Every structure is written in C-alpha cells, then in structure tokens.
Amino acid sequence: MKIALGQVAPIKGEVDNNYKLIEDTIRKSKSKGADVVVLPEAWNTFYYPKNIEELADVDGKRSKEFLSNISKELDINIVGGSVAVKEDGKIYNRNYNYDRNGKLLSEYDKIHLFSPAGEDKLFTSGNKYATFEMDGVKCAVVLCYDVRFVERTRKFALDGIEILFICASWATSRLNHWEALNRARAIENQIFVVGVNSTRYKDDSGGHSMIVDPLGDYIVEPYETTGVKTAEINMNQVKDVRKQMNIYNDRRSDLY
Ligand SMILES: NC(=O)CCC(=O)C(=O)O
Numbered sequence: 107m108k109i110a111l112g113q114v115a116p117i118k119g120e121v122d123n124n125y126k127l128i129e130d131t132i133r134k135s136k137s138k139g140a141d142v143v144v145l146p147e148a149w150n151t152f153y154y155p156k157n158i159e160e161l162a163d164v165d166g167k168r169s170k171e172f173l174s175n176i177s178k179e180l181d182i183n184i185v186g187g188s189v190a191v192k193e194d195g196k197i198y199n200r201n202y203n204y205d206r207n208g209k210l211l212s213e214y215d216k217i218h219l220f221s222p223a224g225e226d227k228l229f230t231s232g233n234k235y236a237t238f239e240m241d242g243v244k245c246a247v248v249l250c251y252d253v254r255f256v257e258r259t260r261k262f263a264l265d266g267i268e269i270l271f272i273c274a275s276w277a278t279s280r281l282n283h284w285e286a287l288n289r290a291r292a293i294e295n296q297i298f299v300v301g302v303n304s305t306r307y308k309d310d311s312g313g314h315s316m317i318v319d320p321l322g323d324y325i326v327e328p329y330e331t332t333g334v335k336t337a338e339i340n341m342n343q344v345k346d347v348r349k350q351m352n353i354y355n356d357r358r359s360d361l362y
Contacts, residue, residue: 107241110135110143110336111326112187113315115305119155125172131334136180138336141206141241145187146304146311147250147275148199153311154190158228162192166200170210178208183240187273187302188216188249196230201247201273203238212236216249217258225251235262243268243341250274253287256294263295264354268344272301278312285314285328293322296347296354298339305332320347 112131116124128149135143147153150169151161163169169189177184186202199216215232219225235258237246246262246269253259253272262270270291276284284303292299297320305313314328317337326337348354 107243107341108139108141108336108338109300109317110138110140110334111300111302111315111317112143112145112334113302113305113313113329113332114146114149114334115311115332116146116149116152117306118152119157119161120152121150121161124150124152125168129172129176132176132180132182132184134334135336136182138334140182140336142183142185143334144185144271144300144302145273146302147188147273148190149187149304150189152304152306153223153275154225154228158190158197159192162190162197164192166191166193166202166213169200170202173202173204174208174210177204177206181206185240185245185247185271185273185300190229197228198232199225199229199249200232201249203240203245203247205240211240212238212247214247214249216252218251218255220251237262237265237267245269245271247271247273250276253291254283256291259291259295263297267297268341269298269300269339270295272299274301274303275306275311276303276314278310281312281314281328284312285316288316289318289322292318292320294353296320296352297344298325305330320344
C-alpha cells in the first residue's frame with residue numbers, strides 16, 4: 107500500500123482556498139502513485155477562526171460531496187483528516203473516510219476535545235468510533251488529542267486494526283509528545299501508525315508527519331517542510347513482527 111502524507115498548511119478561516127489546497131494535495135498524491143492520501147485535522151476552517159459557526163460545513167454536505175467525487179475521479183482512498191461540521195445547531199470536529207470508488211467508509215466526531223485551546227467550548231464531542239476496511243486492510247482514525255487516550259487505540263488493536271491514522275493540528279511546542287505517541291502506539295500495538303500534522307508557521311502547527319512500522323521504526327521520518335511525501339508499507343510486516351514476539355498472546359487480560 108502506497109501512502110501519501112498530506113502535510114499542508116490550511117489558512118485560518120479561508121474555506122474556499124483550503125478546499126483548493128486539499129484538492130491540489132489529493133491530485134499531487136495521485137500523481138505520485140498513492141493508494142491512499144491522509145489529510146490533517148480541521149482543514150476546512152483551520153484551528154479555529156472566531157466565526158467558526160458561520161464557516162462550519164452544514165451537515166458536512168460540501169466536504170462529503172467533494173471527498174466522494176474526487177476519490178472516485180482519481181481512484182484513490184482518502185483518510186479525510188477532519189472538517190468543522192455544523193449539525194442541528196452544534197459544531198463537530200468530524201472525520202470522513204472514502205474508498206477509491208467514492209464510497210463513505212466511516213465517519214467519527216472527535217471524542218476528546220482539546221480543552222487547553224478551548225475546543226470544548228466551541229465543539230460538541232462525539233460518542234462513537236468506527237473501524238473500516240480499506241483495500242482489504244482494517245484501519246482506524248484518531249483525531250489529534252484523541253491519541254493521548256491510550257485505551258481507545260488498544261481497543262482498536264484488539265479489534266484487529268493493522269493501521270492507525272492520526273490526523274492532527276498539533277503544536278510545535280509539543281512535538282516531542284507527538285513523536286513519542288506516534289511511535290508508542292505503533293510499538294505497543296504492533297501496528298503501522300501514519301501521523302499527519304498540518305504546518306502553519308503563524309498558528310504554530312508543527313508538521314513532523316511520519317509513518318512508523320510495527321517495530322516503532324520510521325518508514326518516513328518526521329519532516330518539517332510543507333508538502334506531500336509518499337512511501338510504501340508492506341502489510342506482511344504486521345504478521346512478521348508478531349511471529350517474533352506476540353504481545354496479544356502474552357497479555358494478562360484477567361488482570362486488566
Ligand atoms: N488539535 C488538538 O487536539 C491538539 C492536541 C495537542 O496539541 C496535544 O498536545 O495533545
């Protein structure tokens with residue numbers, strides 16, 4: 107599976123420009139031969155303009171139409187990061203994922219809202235997660251702060267996921283946490299982790315997107331420059347790693 111990391115810099119409040127940016131990112135990913143492109147968090151409005159209520163996508167209509175049409179046109183899977191969506195008078199930080207035929211694979215609303223930045227005052231948190239199968243591989247997504255809550259990823263792993271996508275708008279000042287958490291989730295669950303963070307100098311979103319293999323080694327090292335990077339992952343590696351050391355067989359679930 108060839109994965110494209112959509113490490114881009116959405117502009118706060120400039121929704122139309124951000125759609126164009128994301129369209130270019132998806133087209134560039136396709137031109138590099140990617141099977142899947144992964145987008146960052148909150149790419150329609152960025153994180154967060156004061157008039158978010160006006161700018162949020164009503165019922166996710168525009169985002170869904172856009173992602174569905176372009177995934178089908180280009181024959182590419184899209185892990186859609188997230189968009190601000192307004193529904194029944196509430197705002198959600200929502201993830202949509204599409205397959206290469208334009209079919210919605212799953213959606214979820216960010217569960218743990220980032221209270222240090224007041225996200226919990228603007229948004230309503232979700233209350234369900236979903237796994238999905240993409241080109242025959244079981245996957246799940248967590249949005250940014252959600253990755254800190256270790257039990258959630260463990261449950262996905264127990265459910266059989268082999269790739270965790272982490273879509274973020276993560277501050278430069280905590281990139282040490284970002285890198286450690288991406289690698290930890292890979293090592294402790296023996297899965298691939300694909301982390302995509304936006305870059306935005308002024309709003310301090312620090313890039314360092316990466317792909318980590320089930321041993322915790324980098325397939326794509328965290329990088330700073332804005333732009334798409336691609337790499338192939340070999341799904342057999344999950345089985346190979348678990349043949350050498352299988353933490354699932356050795357777990358003491360009777361104790362925790
Ligand atoms: N957008 C977010 O959820 C930010 C999370 C973050 O920066 C963190 O340190 O956690």
